[in-house]
Amino acid sequence: LCLLLTGSAWARGLLGWAQPERWLASSSLRPLSCDHTSTHLQKPVKWEKKNRIVYPPQLPGEPRRPAEIYHCRRDIKYSHEKMWYLAKLIKGMSIDQALAQLEFSDKKGAKVIKEVLLEAQDMAVRNNNVEYKSNLHIAVSATGRGRYVKRIRYHGKGMFGIMKISRCHYFVKLVEGPPPPPEPPKTGFDQAKEYVQQLRNRTLVHTL
Amino acid sequence: IIDPYVPPEGDARLTSLSKDGLKQRMQKLKQSAASQLAFNKQKLHSLVTERCYPDMVRGNRYKTIRWSFVESLEPPRVVHLRCDSIVNRGNLYGQVTVRMHTRQVLAIYDRFGRLMYGGEQAPKDVLEYVVFERYLVNPYGTWRMHGKIVPEWAPPKDPIIKTVMIPGPTLDPSQEYE
Numbered sequence: 001l002c003l004l005l006t007g008s009a010w011a012r013g014l015l016g017w018a019q020p021e022r023w024l025a026s027s028s029l030r031p032l033s034c035d036h037t038s039t040h041l042q043k044p045v046k047w048e049k050k051n052r053i054v055y056p057p058q059l060p061g062e063p064r065r066p067a068e069i070y071h072c073r074r075d076i077k078y079s080h081e082k083m084w085y086l087a088k089l090i091k092g093m094s095i096d097q098a099l100a101q102l103e104f105s106d107k108k109g110a111k112v113i114k115e116v117l118l119e120a121q122d123m124a125v126r127n128n129n130v131e132y133k134s135n136l137h138i139a140v141s142a143t144g145r146g147r148y149v150k151r152i153r154y155h156g157k158g159m160f161g162i163m164k165i166s167r168c169h170y171f172v173k174l175v176e177g178p179p180p181p182p183e184p185p186k187t188g189f190d191q192a193k194e195y196v197q198q199l200r201n202r203t204l205v206h207t208l
Numbered sequence: 209i210i211d212p213y214v215p216p217e218g219d220a221r222l223t224s225l226s227k228d229g230l231k232q233r234m235q236k237l238k239q240s241a242a243s244q245l246a247f248n249k250q251k252l253h254s255l256v257t258e259r260c261y262p263d264m265v266r267g268n269r270y271k272t273i274r275w276s277f278v279e280s281l282e283p284p285r286v287v288h289l290r291c292d293s294i295v296n297r298g299n300l301y302g303q304v305t306v307r308m309h310t311r312q313v314l315a316i317y318d319r320f321g322r323l324m325y326g327g328e329q330a331p332k333d334v335l336e337y338v339v340f341e342r343y344l345v346n347p348y349g350t351w352r353m354h355g356k357i358v359p360e361w362a363p364p365k366d367p368i369i370k371t372v373m374i375p376g377p378t379l380d381p382s383q384e385y386e
Contacts, residue, residue, distance in 0.1 A: 129318035
């Protein structure tokens with residue numbers, strides 16, 4: 001009994017958007033000029049477009065601009081929460097160290113991220129005029145959720161559950177140059193100094 | 209009225225979400241993008257043949273090229289002249305090879321503005337044999353650049369600024385090497 005009700009409620013909820021009467025009625029009242037130029041159904045491709053910006057030539061006296069390579073992989077069959085652990089692992093590393101860590105990591109996402117990093121390194125050397133392929137470090141490594149899909153998971157006794165197939169995207173930005181030195185952890189002495197400075201900054205406002 | 213103006217369909221009924229409106233806006237965007245490019249594609253096609261155009265343009269999209277012609281050291285001379293029909297009989301093309309000894313400045317910058325090849329302050333003396341082609345059947349055809357002839361005795365070009373790794377032979381782990 002209960003599962004029939006839940007099934008029909010779920011179906012009505014899913015098809016709620018597809019009521020044709022509502023759709024056609026709204027189309028005739030649309031204004032001539034619309035502010036929304038892009039619809040929500042288009043896939044966002046901002047990260048790929050970042051690879052297309054061309055900087056103007058540098059003057060001879062300026063410091064050399066480090067090359068930045070953006071790469072991503074979309075719709076990886078993995079959960080973005082689980083992928084985050086790997087992304088956080090390789091965040092500030094040099095590319096060789098990151099590849100070594102991923103090769104011996106047991107997670108499924110490690111293999112995917114390693115492929116992405118190798119692709120990005122190859123792109124850097126071929127297309128982006130990077131001289132030494134080991135001279136790259138990972139500036140940004142992030143994950144995002146992809147499109148989820150709901151499926152039925154069959155249990156015993158005619159019971160079912162709704163399974164969520166999760167996908168994720170992985171974004172990486174390689175920057176030329178040695179990796180930045182890690183920030184020294186905050187000592188107690190630094191914290192004490194900050195506290196004393198805060199006490200000294202106190203002042204009275206709007207008074208004589 | 210001779211050749212009356214045909215307004216686009218649904219002129220006053222265009223909305224951004226209808227198909228016609230989207231198509232028109234895409235066309236406008238494409239036209240504006242093509243005209244705002246650093247070089248004019250139409251003009252380049254009129255100055256260079258279809259065989260030469262990809263050789264000139266390939267790999268240039270994300271690079272900045274600065275080229276300037278300083279002076280001509282010798283007056284250009286016509287060296288070689290051929291005229292033949294290609295593919296069909298009657299498709300007459302004329303090709304002329306011109307020997308040019310000139311001074312030029314070339315500097316190629318990559319995507320990030322770093323110098324990849326050449327230099328802006330160093331003019332180079334260049335001896336080139338440039339081939340121009342014209343479609344002779346068309347009375348209004350123009351002479352367009354068709355290609356360049358590089359002789360075997362030509363001096364080697366300047367090396368590029370960065371170093372490139374050439375992959376060596378694949379080594380077999382079971383065998384011993386020196």
